[in-house]
């Protein structure tokens with residue numbers, strides 16, 4: 001089973017996405033390391049930047065074959081060869097709709113263009129994957145003729161493109177086997193009706209030997225078939241071992257999300273934030289006894305960790321486990337009281353952060369803790385002709401610290417200055433920042449949740465205020481206190 005990853009071509013055609021050559025190289029290197037066979041690095045005819053990216057990637061000595069998208073034009077093929085690609089994804093429209101309406105040509109003219117382009121690309125030393133655009137709406141007899149003659153003229157491989165996502169597994173069973181007998185066949189699916197993965201799997205079953213995929217399913221409109229989903233479906237559901245380094249899939253997903261600016265949907269299979277997160281009491285209880293009860297994939301398989309979050313669905317077992325991890329050991333009645341308070345927070349529509357749990361636990365257990373960090377003074381300024389700046393005075397473990405920082409905006413400046421002030425005692429990273437406005441209006445209460453990490457430990461905390469900057473600062477200080485107290489203070493454990 002082979003994988004052609006087109007994150008850098010079809011994925012980049014996601015509206016609003018544009019990658020520069022350095023970002024493309026970083027993603028290509030990661031794709032090669034993860035083990036994809038072919039990287040479609042771009043479209044050489046598109047722009048100078050695209051050509052530069054193809055040149056840089058082709059020269060990087062990656063283990064994958066480097067491919068570029070070309071039309072059936074000599075100038076496109078020349079660019080592919082001149083900029084160092086190993087292969088071309090040579091795309092010709094094959095449906096009458098595309099042939100007549102888009103190209104305003106006849107079937108014969110298009111077929112001749114295809115054969116000429118195949119021969120020319122071979123004369124330039126390129127591997128040729130001859131690809132039928134809109135193949136799922138084409139006359140299949142015509143498509144077979146073009147593919148058969150194309151292979152005679154030198155095409156090495158073929159590709160069936162479901163360009164607008166209208167294929168079904170039934171059509172796949174009909175269309176794919178005769179084509180797969182002509183030459184090695186790839187399947188390229190789009191997710192307009194949510195069928196991309198299903199159709200890709202069906203095509204692999206019916207003779208296709210290569211899946212065109214993108215990381216996180218990026219791609220035009222609703223996107224392409226996601227790499228991570230095909231790999232895991234093959235491995236988990238069909239017992240097929242791929243050559244993909246599965247434990248790197250999540251890192252790859254995060255890298256692509258960061259560079260493209262397209263956030264991962266929280267409920268996305270395999271790589272979404274909630275894919276391995278549990279809240280509900282009964283499920284969480286089952287998971288703690290035996291993870292297989294509510295997990296079909298072990299999170300470690302794809303380089304992730306299971307996460308338990310607390311809310312109104314949480315049962316006492318999950319709360320107790322979360323408390324034990326923080327070193328609190330309540331007795332039965334105390335636990336009951338803590339669980340009730342957690343459920344109340346959940347019922348009020350709040351997500352329960354680690355600092356919430358900590359505050360509740362300490363209130364119930366009557367533990368008194370001096371905060372490690374206390375704020376004395378805080379100012380943030382921004383305006384039309386100035387760089388946003390924040391200054392702060394903190395008491396950090398009894399010592400007064402004053403600092404200033406600039407940022408992309410006043411909130412960013414505030415986050416920077418807080419991190420700077422505690423940098424001497426700890427390297428704390430802001431992993432995620434989330435704002436909820438509680439009801440409309442500019443006077444609304446703003447609820448900020450932050451996720452902070454320090455040496456691999458991750459915690460969440462919250463701040464609430466009508467002032468978004470103060471809510472952010474409050475969330476940040478609460479979270480930093482939570483991360484720092486553990487190592488700097490005896491927490492007044494309550495031994496059982």
Ligand code: MN
Nearest residue numbers: 010163188220
């Ligand atoms: Mn496509």
